[in-house]
Amino acid sequence: MEWSKNPTEPLRVNGVALEYSCHGPAPSQTPTIVLLHEGLGCVALWRDFPARLAERTGLGVLTYSRQGYGKSDPIPLPRPLDYQSREALEVIPLVLDAAGIERAILFGHSDGATMAAIYAGSTEDRRVRGLILEAPHFFTEPGGLASIAAARDAYESGDLKAKMAKYHRDPDGAFKGWNDAWLSPGFKAWNVAEVIDYIRVPILAIQGRRDQYGTMAQIEEIENRAYCPVDTLLLDCQHAPHQECPEQVLTEAAEFCARLIRIEAAQVITA
Template sequence: MIEWSETPRYQVQVNGVALEYACYGPDPSAAATIVMLHEGLGCVALWRDFPALVAKRTGLGVLVYSRQGYGQSDPVTLPRPLDFQTREALDVLPHLLDQAGIERCILFGHSDGATIAAIYAGSVEDRRVRGLILAAPHFFTEESGLAEIARAGEAFAQSDMQEKMAKYHRDPVGAFRGWCDVWLDPGFKDWNVAEVIDYIRVPILAIQGYGDQYGTMAQLDEISDRAYCPVDRLEMDCRHAPHQERPDQTLAAIAEYCTRLERIEQAEVIPA
């Protein structure tokens, strides 16, 4: 089980894998929980102070964790399968929610984490999930994004990027190769999980930067075009990481979205 603490004494075991995590704000018995899913090269530490700020601003609990292969979680066996995001959504995330004792939650994902959140909400009927915050999500590949990932691969091979990543990741090579090699695999070029959007039935806050080097507004257009649920779009003057580049604007949008969801949850139904 998860110890609700900013500095837990132990990692949580999911499917025999030890995962790093941290918790902020009220525990799941006292308030809804925002579960934060990191980007392709992220981890608990790389969210920096944003989880604490989200908890303080919204009054909700926040759970962050490092997926296998990232941060201080157990290393991953390479190569990763090309459907690793779907496997994370269906095979890991529900068990983590169980371990945390989640009663009501909002899934907040960034980049790959946003895709994982959307896959879960569109594939599993889990009434605990009341909303989605999707920052820089991916539903299909784009040539511009693949080119940027290729440039990242060159930088990893030719610069001190591995040493820098080692400050945050127990296995920086596994973290990087587990992300980069999947995206650049020829078989991944036709990857597309946009159909999950058709089945999402909770409100979505979708956030995208105009200058995102890994994806374009076409990703948000896919949500707007396919969704049967309420969708709020926030288009920002930033690149791939709105919570880092425009933290105040991002935090304000998240807080307003969560306030509206909580108001709906607490509204009394008056019989006709």
């Protein structure tokens, strides 16, 4: 793997080519923040946030487009309703392997936050030292489903498809893989909150008070169920705090990462 902002070759996981980009120090030098994008995201849609995060924290930052997104290989449709769990358990560890990451902080947004929590709560991967969960969802909510239905209307009759085509090799696959799963009748009962019970690393949970896809109930689920340290950052914004309130997110994320490093250093000295 080439640790570069603009690598010459994709990251290959199980024969699938994944678009990726790296910022800051390589994994051999510092812990690495792994950015996991939202349901319609990709490398490019993080914009300048990865570079700013690397600069603010002094850590390496890896972001990649999941299969079906950005410039990564397309994915067969329809997606299974447990696609978030499959992505978490089957792909995240292989990405960490391919990148040579030994100490990771998983920073997920929306679907990506859910995947980060699923992975940390379902495995004993000691490489994962902390989680930053931005606008996570652990169960469906009527308001969120209504917003997803509105997104379908915007895609079918508005300009959303044209906007997505600028960033995704297969905009139909990217959109329908996410939207069709969430709007499937069987998805209403989806609930993965149990994974929170088994997370054993510190969590920073970030939520916009006006998030159109999820309410504070998602954050309260973390606070009520977690047996690990939990910090929360509540902001006056909608679904993308890192875009709408970047300074607050960068500051809090940097402080969280610094605490993790101090804790780890203290444990090494004590040992």
